[in-house]
Amino acid sequence: MPGSGSEKQSDRKLQSIGIINALRRGTVPASGLERLAVGIAAEEKAIADQLDYVATGRSDLKFVRGDFGSGKTFFVCRAQEIARSGMFVTSHVVISPDTPLHKLAALYSAVMNGLRTENGEHALKSIIDSWIYRIEERLIESGGDEDEEKLAIATAEEMEKSLIRVSEENSGLAAAVRTYYHANNRGDFAVAQAALGWISGEGTVGRTFKSEAGVRGAVDEGTALPFLRGIARIIVQAGYRGLSIAFDETETAQGSSRPLREKGYVNLRRIVDAVDRNESPYTFFFFTGTPSFFEGPKGIRSLPPLFDRIQTIEDDGFRNPLQTQIILSRFDERRLEEVATRVIEIYGEAYGEVDQSRVNLRFIRAMITKITSRFGGRIDVIPRIFLREFVDLLDKCALYEEYDPMVKYQFEGAKMGDVKEEERAVMEVVW
Structure with a gap:
């Protein structure tokens, strides 16, 4: 059917945007979950x-x-x-x-x-x-x-x-x-x-x-x-x-x-x-x-x-x-790394290719370490927070050529307004 290929491509892009929008809000996307599912x-x-x-x-x-x-x-x-x-x-x-x-x-x-x-x-x-x-x-x-x-x-x-x-x-x-x-x-x-x-x-x-x-x-x-x-x-x-x-x-x-x-x-x-x-x-x-x-x-x-x-x-x-x-087993570092890699692919389909000289596995691991250090080393409680922060820095990389996430990124969890009770329970307070 004429145009069917471009329509499918457009649907895929719209789904990608929907996934990224949901991650920005810290919620579960309405569709396309198979693109984020790992280890199940x-x-x-x-x-x-x-x-x-x-x-x-x-x-x-x-x-x-x-x-x-x-x-x-x-x-x-x-x-x-x-x-x-x-x-x-x-x-x-x-x-x-x-x-x-x-x-x-x-x-x-x-x-x-x-x-x-x-x-x-x-x-x-x-x-x-x-x-x-x-x-x-x-x-x-x-x-x-x-x-x-x-x-x-x-x-x-x-x-x-x-x-x-x-x-x-x-x-x-x-x-x-x-x-x-x-x-x-x-x-x-x-x-x-x-x-x-x-x-x-x-x-x-x-x-x-x-x-x-x-x-x-x-x-x-x-x-x-x-x-x-x-x-x-x-x-x-x-x-x-x-x-x-x-x-x-x-x-x-x-x-x-x-x-x-x-x-x-x-x-x-x-x-x-x-x-x-x-x-x-x-x-x-x-x-x-x-x-x-x-x-x-x-x-x-x-x-x-x-x-x-x-x-x-x-x-x-x-x-x-x-x-x-x-x-279900708890989230671990390997699964979180794999999800982050998939988010990079999805973001690329939504908005254009991600600059992987700035956002790569080395940075992902450093980012996981920064966030988990505020949650007593608990990786299992951070996936929602991590993905929300991760999408934010992908946005900044897309908007600003001079943005270097390895230098600029700091996790300010205490300022987040929607930290859930279970997340806050293990969060380490910085005075």
């Missing part, structure tokens, strides 16, 4: 294999465990990137006071609002539209009438057949999807939007929608998981291979009161049991947590049935990413 090839393959298994109509899960600085969030974002490239819909939920582990309805709503495909975010509407469009296409291809009114009638009839399995999971979800279709067809976009809101877990939607759909209330603790199963079926019928959900920072649950913490762990056990019984077909679950979440007195060890289900064989120095838990 075995884990990436394990995830890809599990996703293939889930796409056959099964369910599976993985817990990702690591200390601060081991790259849990980066890893789970990379795993979700693998899922999307494999035609999965994904959602990334951070466990917090607004989305606590003990409230399934809140988690469900966060999952729905975070649905993402390879082509876009907030994807619930596009998924349901794709599902309807595929039904219409099948009818037309099988010799159906293309007259708008007759096609709508035939589509409604065919929808009922497709909704049978969804209705088995939750009749309310099937009714809401049905109402969305009819409201859209007659141009009643207020009701159609209310239907999407109700499906996504909104507590307050218009009475007109509820009356037409014949539903009451909203998604609650008892219906959240059945709703999720129904959504996964619609996702597959819309042409995707499945749904991949990441629950990040589950260690946050340890800060809840004991009754709420225990309720959260019971919810987690329910999900694990549902996976084991294949009650969540086409769905893959990720959970990330620190070692204290897995082993501490306020962690899942406090619920033995859950702890027994997901504990790992003792580490003997050979990582096994096929276990229920992927245990």
